Amino acid sequence: MFIIKYKKIFISISIGLVVLSLAFLSIFGLKFGIDFKGGALLEVSYKTTRPAQDEVVKSLEALNIGAVLVQPTGETGYIIKTKDVTDAEHALIISTISEKGKNIPEEKSFSSIGPSVGNELTRKAIIAIILVSLGIILFIAYAFRKVSKPVSSWRYGFIAIVTLLHDVLIPVGLFTLLSHYYGAEVDTLFVVAVLTILGLSVSDTIVVFDRIRENLKNHTSANFHETIGKSIEQVYPRSINTSLTVILVLLTLVFFGPEATKYFALMLTAGMFFGTYSSIFLASPLLVWVEEMQIKNKKK
Amino acid sequence: MWKKRISALIILILGLLLGYFVFGGEYKYIAHKPTPAWFAKHPFKLGLDLSGGTHLIYKADVSQIGSTSVTDAMNALRDVIERRINIFGVSEPIVQVQEGSFISNGEQKLIVDLPGITDVKKATDMIGQTPLLEFKIEAPAGTKKDLPEATINAKGEIVLPDMSLTSQFISTELTGRYLSKATLEFDQNTREPKVSLQFDDTGTALFAKITKENIGKIVAIYLDGAPISTPVVREQIPNGQAVISGSFTPTEAKQLVGRLNSGALPVPISLLSSQTIGATLGNSAVHAGVKSAIIGFLIIALFLILWYRLPGIIAVISLGIYVIIMLALFKLVPVTLTAAGIAGFIISIGIAVDANVLIFERIKEELKLGRNIGDAVSAGFAHAWFSIRDSNTSTIITALILFWFGTSLIKGFALTLGMGVIVSMLSAITITRIFLSAISFKSEGKVARFFFSSGISK
Numbered sequence: 001m002f003i004i005k006y007k008k009i010f011i012s013i014s015i016g017l018v019v020l021s022l023a024f025l026s027i028f029g030l031k032f033g034i035d036f037k038g039g040a041l042l043e044v045s046y047k048t049t050r051p052a053q054d055e056v057v058k059s060l061e062a063l064n065i066g067a068v069l070v071q072p073t074g075e076t077g078y079i080i081k082t083k084d085v086t087d088a089e090h091a092l093i094i095s096t097i098s099e100k101g102k103n104i105p106e107e108k109s110f111s112s113i114g115p116s117v118g119n120e121l122t123r124k125a126i127i128a129i130i131l132v133s134l135g136i137i138l139f140i141a142y143a144f145r146k147v148s149k150p151v152s153s154w155r156y157g158f159i160a161i162v163t164l165l166h167d168v169l170i171p172v173g174l175f176t177l178l179s180h181y182y183g184a185e186v187d188t189l190f191v192v193a194v195l196t197i198l199g200l201s202v203s204d205t206i207v208v209f210d211r212i213r214e215n216l217k218n219h220t221s222a223n224f225h226e227t228i229g230k231s232i233e234q235v236y237p238r239s240i241n242t243s244l245t246v247i248l249v250l251l252t253l254v255f256f257g258p259e260a261t262k263y264f265a266l267m268l269t270a271g272m273f274f275g276t277y278s279s280i281f282l283a284s285p286l287l288v289w290v291e292e293m294q295i296k297n298k299k300k
Numbered sequence: 301m302w303k304k305r306i307s308a309l310i311i312l313i314l315g316l317l318l319g320y321f322v323f324g325g326e327y328k329y330i331a332h333k334p335t336p337a338w339f340a341k342h343p344f345k346l347g348l349d350l351s352g353g354t355h356l357i358y359k360a361d362v363s364q365i366g367s368t369s370v371t372d373a374m375n376a377l378r379d380v381i382e383r384r385i386n387i388f389g390v391s392e393p394i395v396q397v398q399e400g401s402f403i404s405n406g407e408q409k410l411i412v413d414l415p416g417i418t419d420v421k422k423a424t425d426m427i428g429q430t431p432l433l434e435f436k437i438e439a440p441a442g443t444k445k446d447l448p449e450a451t452i453n454a455k456g457e458i459v460l461p462d463m464s465l466t467s468q469f470i471s472t473e474l475t476g477r478y479l480s481k482a483t484l485e486f487d488q489n490t491r492e493p494k495v496s497l498q499f500d501d502t503g504t505a506l507f508a509k510i511t512k513e514n515i516g517k518i519v520a521i522y523l524d525g526a527p528i529s530t531p532v533v534r535e536q537i538p539n540g541q542a543v544i545s546g547s548f549t550p551t552e553a554k555q556l557v558g559r560l561n562s563g564a565l566p567v568p569i570s571l572l573s574s575q576t577i578g579a580t581l582g583n584s585a586v587h588a589g590v591k592s593a594i595i596g597f598l599i600i601a602l603f604l605i606l607w608y609r610l611p612g613i614i615a616v617i618s619l620g621i622y623v624i625i626m627l628a629l630f631k632l633v634p635v636t637l638t639a640a641g642i643a644g645f646i647i648s649i650g651i652a653v654d655a656n657v658l659i660f661e662r663i664k665e666e667l668k669l670g671r672n673i674g675d676a677v678s679a680g681f682a683h684a685w686f687s688i689r690d691s692n693t694s695t696i697i698t699a700l701i702l703f704w705f706g707t708s709l710i711k712g713f714a715l716t717l718g719m720g721v722i723v724s725m726l727s728a729i730t731i732t733r734i735f736l737s738a739i740s741f742k743s744e745g746k747v748a749r750f751f752f753s754s755g756i757s758k
Contacts, residue, residue, distance in 0.1 A: 090421070106580070107418070109577045128702060136698075139694055241661075246653075250650070252646070
């Protein structure tokens with residue numbers, strides 16, 4: 001099986017991608033949205049023409065409501081970001097950008113989130129991430145409780161977790177790019193996407209390991225390498241096909257779906273893609289590599 | 301054999317009936333005619349981000365309330381605000397108490413969802429108008445502040461001290477939450493309007509105690525934080541009746557009665573955050589969601605049929621039934637659909653194929669081992685079940701945790717995804733199986749084998 005033969009190349013590709021993602025993460029950083037930071041976001045759309053961006057910014061800054069960010073959206077709309085505002089300030093903002101009542105925009109959406117709600121959401125997100133990770137680690141431990149030869153069961157678990165990190169880090173790295181160039185912000189859905197990737201990608205790895213376990217038990221091949229190679233061969237049509245169907249629906253969400261879930265679907269697509277990639281091109285080569293190291297150590 | 305075919309037929313008919321139930325309710329979108337009454341009872345329930353509306357989070361200040369009665373006070377608060385909103389005729393508002401926990405820093409919150417209301421100002425006014433009625437007594441002598449003295453400032457002006465009553469009164473347990481009824485009356489002598497209050501049982505007991513202990517003293521009645529009446533107690537009042545006689549105009553008195561009867565807030569609240577989605581934005585999100593669901597389904601159907609041939613067609617039929625079952629569940633449970641929830645459902649369609657693909661790939665392997673088609677099908681199902689279970693467990697774990705910890709947005713996603721995964725597992729191992737075994741191939745000819753194989757195996 002060529003994947004096992006060239007395992008070092010595939011492992012290097014994965015390491016390269018992860019390093020690249022980490023680099024993006026440290027250079028661009030993650031931009032947090034108002035869900036977590038608190039603040040206000042107003043999306044308006046004018047009937048025919050919108051006032052000039054500079055003027056909107058200028059007139060809003062005159063209101064003394066702190067930093068104001070105005071981005072054009074669509075043909076005739078703006079997205080306005082400020083600190084969290086009261087009802088009165090909200091009404092003031094609307095009247096300010098209405099060009100003295102001559103050009104009243106339609107308010108498409110408005111959110112003002114107080115810092116304490118943002119803090120609560122941050123805590124919730126952290127707890128959810130911890131719980132999902134724990135749940136999945138426990139599940140991996142349970143799934144591999146009976147495998148012990150020639151690679152002991154905790155090593156399967158460890159490799160599954162390594163691939164899991166790989167599957168999450170790469171989409172997060174992609175997101176920082178989106179964040180840098182298209183202004184995507186870390187919101188609730190970002191967290192949901194990360195957690196869903198965790199759930200989806202581990203299942204793929206487990207299916208591959210499951211097959212290896214079954215083939216090891218039945219002694220279908222002469223050695224560990226061949227068993228793994230054979231297992232991958234048996235599993236990859238299934239693995240690719242099932243991921244492909246999920247990726248296909250995710251792509252329809254990216255291209256045709258609601259605006260609100262676009263980045264979410266894009267992140268999941270990346271997660272699904274690399275989740276499938278890693279279960280075949282990373283997890284199994286790592287397993288062989290670990291076994292080789294074991295043998296080498298014994299010889300010493 | 302006939303038994304299997306009949307059960308396959310029954311499932312097909314049930315699926316069609318369920319489909320009629322699901323799509324019959326959406327008749328107006330398909331044929332642009334009014335929905336038949338029976339279907340209208342079970343519409344899809346759309347979340348605020350799809351239907352348009354306002355989502356408000358209030359913080360309740362429960363610092364004045366003993367920790368044991370916080371839950372009661374919060375429930376009373378919820379009931380009052382619900383009544384207040386109902387007066388304004390908002391359809392299907394949701395008012396929920398979010399108990400304080402270590403996640404929320406112990407803050408007690410009230411979450412209000414108002415579908416169709418896109419004017420935040422109007423919404424908060426509607427809720428904010430509820431009066432906060434409090435009864436306060438004179439501060440006990442020891443703690444009572446000494447009457448401040450007038451001072452002379454640098455310019456030689458005399459500065460009068462703050463003589464306002466507010467600093468002289470302390471709160472009691474008696475508030476508007478113990479009010480059972482308020483009525484408008486007119487004084488027989490002066491013809492001045494006055495508001496008469498009747499307390500409930502707890503309120504009556506509290507009021508009796510307060511009046512007993514404060515004979516000869518002032519019991520101040522505060523409305524929205526300001527004293528509106530400061531009568532002196534002459535005797536104990538055991539029957540739970542009190543009268544507010546301020547200098548009201550008849551209109552003011554009438555409004556106050558209306559506000560008091562719709563409920564006084566048991567605890568003060570302050571707005572923490574508000575979110576509004578315009579109806580147009582919500583509408584376009586629904587259209588986009590439905591469109592991508594349909595396109596996604598068609599692409600998958602095409603893929604399955606091209607790749608898996610006959611089993612592919614069966615998988616498409618069982619996937620169609622899966623979609624109908626899910627949509628029916630959305631209506632019957634009912635599940636509140638949000639943009640994220642629709643995304644979860646669409647992803648679950650992709651995952652639902654997963655189980656079918658697993659089964660078909662297993663069947664193909666069994667065929668390669670030289671079994672006949674019938675045996676290969678049953679062995680394929682038996683072997684695939686464990687993989688199906690294992691590969692979905694982690695997604696179910698994730699969905700469960702997200703559902704427990706999520707905000708309404710996340711809950712919508714977790715629910716549709718979790719339900720989707722569970723229903724898809726069941727539909728794959730039952731529906732697909734019945735259909736596959738209903739089509740038996742007596743001959744083991746090349747044609748049959750071709751139909752059961754997929755592109756890659758030849």
